[in-house]
Amino acid sequence: QKEVEQDPGPLSVPEGAIVSLNCTYSNSAFQYFMWYRQYSRKGPELLMYTYSSGNKEDGRFTAQVDKSSKYISLFIRDSQPSDSATYLCAMKVGGGGNKLTFGTGTQLKVEL
């Protein structure tokens, strides 16, 4: 079993839809949770960073963490064609150390 599971998609939605992207994890030591957006053949761009359980909102993006269920989500409201990309979740254990563990990424396409 992988430490981080993420549905690879592809996920296709119409413009304006609410998108829900999810990751599950098995390592209860993960304390820091991030979402990255990666356009084709580009480096990932940090979108959201959370530490505690609960919701964090930034513009059209909301990150949700449920540590009891080992489940994190990224919601995108009013999705736009420019949101079409691969979204990667990433996690890190607490207490120091450098290693981020990534999900495989979910490919999202927002269609006109």
Add this chain to the structure above:
Amino acid sequence: GAVVSQHPSRVICKSGTSVKIECRSLDFQATTMFWYRQFPKQSLMLMATSNEGSKATYEQGVEKDKFLINHASLTLSTLTVTSAHPEDSSFYICSARDPERGPEKLFFGSGTQLSVL
């Protein structure tokens, strides 16, 4: 966010040659940089952690003599793929932390697509 510049963006080389990839932090000092590898439709896999002024730390299964890492200054790390072979063809991405923006946030370069013929 912090700016990490990676060069070149794409390189095509013959089998047996060596390729150097540069990673620079443009607006912050990075004592630690990270090198990842990504195959199509797969996740990023950490190859090594590059530490300024000391030897890199390699992940299990990564050949340190194959993938040479040098972190000579606080703003520059290089990855050299030595005697490249077709199986080394991949997307290589560097990243760095800006301590002032939080130790847990990684900022990535734009990646280098290596194709070995």
